[in-house]
Amino acid sequence: MGSPRRPAGVLMRGGLPLTAAMRAEFGAASGVRRLGSSPRSRVWSAELGGTGVVVKQSVGGGDETTRFAVEVAALRIAARAGLTVAAPLLAADEATRVMVLGRVERTAPGPDWPVAYASALARLHATGRPADAAELPRWSGPTASDVEAFCGLAQALRVPASAAARGELAACAQRLAAEAGRQHALLHGDPCPGNDLYTTAGAVFVDFEQAALGSGAVELAYLRIGFPTCWGSMGLRPEVLAAAENAYASVWRELTGTAVPGDPVDACVGWLVRGDALVPRDERGRRDQLTRAVRGDWRWGPGSARDRLLHRLAVVSGLTAEREDLTEVGALTAAMLDRARDRWPGRRALPPDRDPRADE
Numbered sequence: 001m002g003s004p005r006r007p008a009g010v011l012m013r014g015g016l017p018l019t020a021a022m023r024a025e026f027g028a029a030s031g032v033r034r035l036g037s038s039p040r041s042r043v044w045s046a047e048l049g050g051t052g053v054v055v056k057q058s059v060g061g062g063d064e065t066t067r068f069a070v071e072v073a074a075l076r077i078a079a080r081a082g083l084t085v086a087a088p089l090l091a092a093d094e095a096t097r098v099m100v101l102g103r104v105e106r107t108a109p110g111p112d113w114p115v116a117y118a119s120a121l122a123r124l125h126a127t128g129r130p131a132d133a134a135e136l137p138r139w140s141g142p143t144a145s146d147v148e149a150f151c152g153l154a155q156a157l158r159v160p161a162s163a164a165a166r167g168e169l170a171a172c173a174q175r176l177a178a179e180a181g182r183q184h185a186l187l188h189g190d191p192c193p194g195n196d197l198y199t200t201a202g203a204v205f206v207d208f209e210q211a212a213l214g215s216g217a218v219e220l221a222y223l224r225i226g227f228p229t230c231w232g233s234m235g236l237r238p239e240v241l242a243a244a245e246n247a248y249a250s251v252w253r254e255l256t257g258t259a260v261p262g263d264p265v266d267a268c269v270g271w272l273v274r275g276d277a278l279v280p281r282d283e284r285g286r287r288d289q290l291t292r293a294v295r296g297d298w299r300w301g302p303g304s305a306r307d308r309l310l311h312r313l314a315v316v317s318g319l320t321a322e323r324e325d326l327t328e329v330g331a332l333t334a335a336m337l338d339r340a341r342d343r344w345p346g347r348r349a350l351p352p353d354r355d356p357r358a359d360e
Contacts, residue, residue, distance in 0.1 A: 001152070003152060005117065005121055009010055009337055015032050015034065015044060015095055016032060016044055016046060016055050017042075017055070017057050017098050017270075018030050018055070018098070018125055019093050019095075019096060019098065020258040020339070022048075022093065022100060022239035023094070025046055026048035026049050026051065026053070026090075026091070026100065026200070027049025027050070027090065028049060029046050029047065029048055029240065030046070030047045030154070031046055031047040032044055032045075032046040033046070034053065034109070034293060035054070036360075037052050037056075038281075038282075039061075039282065040058065040059065040060050040061050040064065040067065040209070041057060041058055041059060041165050041209075042051075042056070042057045042059055043055070043056045043057075043102075044056075044144040044224060045103065048100070049221060051102075052102075052103035053090065053101060053102060053103055053104075053222060054087065054100075054101045054103050055098065055099070055100055055101075056075055056098070056099045056101065056172060057098045057099075057255070058071070058097040058110060058209065059097070059098055064097055065094075065097065066097075067209040067210075068092075068094070068097040068209070068356040070101065070136060070137070070208070070209055070210070070211050070212075071096070071099065071207075071208045071209040071211065072089065072092045073132075073135040073136055073174035073211070074086075074136065074186060074188075074208035074211035075087070075088075075089040075099075075101075076089060077127050077128060077129075077132055077135075077136075077186050078124055078127050078186060078205075079127075080127040081123045081124065081126070081127045081311045083102070083121070083204075084201060084204070085106050085120050085123045085124040085127070085203075085204060085205055085206060085235040086124070086205050086206070086208070087101040087102050087103070087130060087206055088206060089101060089214060089286075090102055093237070094109070096242070101206075102172060104197050104199060104204050105199060106156055106197040106198055106199060106204075106208070107198050107199060107200060108198065108359065109196075109198045109354065110198070112243075112245045113196075113198060113203070113222065113311065113354070114236060114240050114241070114244035115205050115243050115244050115247045116202045116203045116222070116224075117191075117196055117244065117260070118161050118223065118245065118247045118248040118251075119202060119203070119247045119250075119251045120196070120202055120203035120204065120205065120247065120253070121188070121203075121205075121216070121219060121248060121253045121291060122216070122247075122248045122249075123218065123251060123255065124188060124205060124253040125186055125216035125219070125252070126185070126186075126188065126208050126251075126252060126256055127186045127291070128184045128185045128187075129312075130183060130214055131183065131186045131211055132186070132213055133340035136212055136213050137188075137213070138180050138181060138213055138214060138253050139187055139212040139214030139215070139218060140177075140180070140187075140212075141173060141176040141177055141179045141180060141218070141270050141274075142173045142176065142270045142273045142274050143173065143192075144170065144173070146198070146273045146274050146275065147166070147169045147170055147173055147273055148271070149273070149275050149288050149291065150169065150273040150275070150290060151165075151166055151169070152288070152290065152291055152338070153275075153290040153294065154332060154336055155289065156291065156294040157294070157339045157340055157343065159167055159332065159335040159336050159337050159339050160285070161251050161332055164328040165177065165328035165329055165331070165332045167328075168275060168327070168328050168329045169269070169286050170330060171325070172269050172270065172326065173270065173273075175263070176215075176267065176270050179214070179215040179261075179263070179266075180213075180214035180215055180218075182215075183191050183213070183214055183261055183262060184213045184214075185213065185214060185215060185216035185221055186211065186213065187212045187213065187216070187218065188200050188205050188211060188212050188219060189208065189210025189211045189212055190207065190210045190229055190230070190281075190358075191205060191219050191222060192222075192227055192229060192230030192231065192232060192358075193227065193230060193231065193232035193234075193354045193355070193358035194230075194231070194319065194359065194360070195207045205209040209338070210281075215261060215262035215267075216252070216260065216261070216262060217249055217261070217262025217263055217264045217266070217267045218259065218262070218267045218270065218271075220245065220260070220262075220264055220267070221271060222263045223236060223241055223244050223245060223265035223320075224236075224241060224245075224264065224268060224315055225267075225268045225271045225272070225312055225315055225316075226303075226308060226311070226312060226315070226350050228271040228277040228308070230276055230301070231280070231300060231301035232300065232301050232302065232354055232355050232358040233300075233301055233303045233307075233308055233350050234301060234302070234310075234338075234350050234352060234353060234354060234355075235350035235351070235352060236309050237351055237352050238355075240352075245332075248260065257315070265319045265320065265323060265326070266305055267313070267321055267327075268315055268316050269316055269319075269320070269329060271312065272312040272313065272315075272316045273289075273331070275288060275289035275290040275292075276289060276292075276310070277308075278290070278293060278300070278304075278305045278308055279299060279300060284310055289305070290309075292305075293305045293309055295308055301355065302346070302350070302351050302355045303350045303351070306340070306344050306347055307347055307348055307349070307350055308346070309340065310337065310340055310341065310347055310351070311349070311350045313333050313340065313350055316329070316330075316333045317333040317334040317336075317337050319329055321334070
């Protein structure tokens with residue numbers, strides 16, 4: 001394949017796709033270093049006129065223009081919290097899909113990183129406003145197809161879902177959709193280890209190309225359900241989980257004067273039934289991943305698909321055991337968990353802390 005065509009008016013100075021306006025504003029580039037990134041972006045660290053920056057260009061996938069617009073909008077909204085939850089957006093060019101961001105001087109995550117993570121997540125969520133719906137999409141949750149696929153998993157495990165359980169799952173999906181329409185928290189979209197950087201002041205999030213508006217509960221649930229969209233899945237220890245969830249609630253109340261809206265239990269059920277939360281983003285939307293997990297296992301990060309499923313089943317069966325509107329779901333997931341453990345012996349629990357490779 002040949003080299004991609006360079007957009008008009010862009011000079012690859014020091015390997016950076018800078019526009020003439022950016023060159024004039026920031027000055028000469030030095031210390032350019034390519035950073036690791038997904039196939040959907042190119043990212044560099046550099047000095048521009050003596051200032052440390054990160055340059056990011058959205059590329060590939062056919063939706064790069066949309067992803068660029070979403071990330072720029074989300075960064076501008078997040079800036080309402082100050083420079084405490086997201087890197088500052090210094091410049092953006094729509095034609096070339098290039099952003100210049102202030103470089104975050106990061107440190108290694110400390111042992112209490114989940115508390116810093118949850119606190120920053122609450123601050124990020126609290127920056128959203130109803131008017132931001134003109135710039136960002138609404139979060140989309142599990143669909144009827146996801147519910148049907150999950151019931152297919154139950155059938156494959158020889159624990160057929162009752163009509164009542166199917167009804168509860170469908171109602172849960174509807175509640176999640178309704179809550180997403182009512183709430184306007186700024187959701188990161190992929191708040192994973194590696195997309196969170198740690199500084200002396202706390203956590204800072206990067207890579208907002210999947211940002212949306214909705215209920216913060218669906219991302220608060222990451223802590224409990226095992227970081228479902230992430231390479232670095234984990235199962236936090238109960239005391240660490242409690243401290244992080246309490247930190248989120250405390251910061252949210254401090255900023256908004258209200259209790260945390262939404263239902264984390266519904267959110268956990270939603271993440272369980274979404275088979276696409278078992279594979280990287282580039283593999284989503286292609287096949288029924290839950291059925292695939294019955295036929296065979298695969299690794300993605302520290303845990304395998306079946307490790308992730310077992311963790312999520314355990315979480316949901318525990319949370320729904322005494323929920324009147326999810327009683328049948330509780331019984332179903334408990335039975336699925338028992339059957340899956342028998343069928344897949346030797347599975348490992350998700351690690352209790354982040355994998356250092358996520359921070360490389």
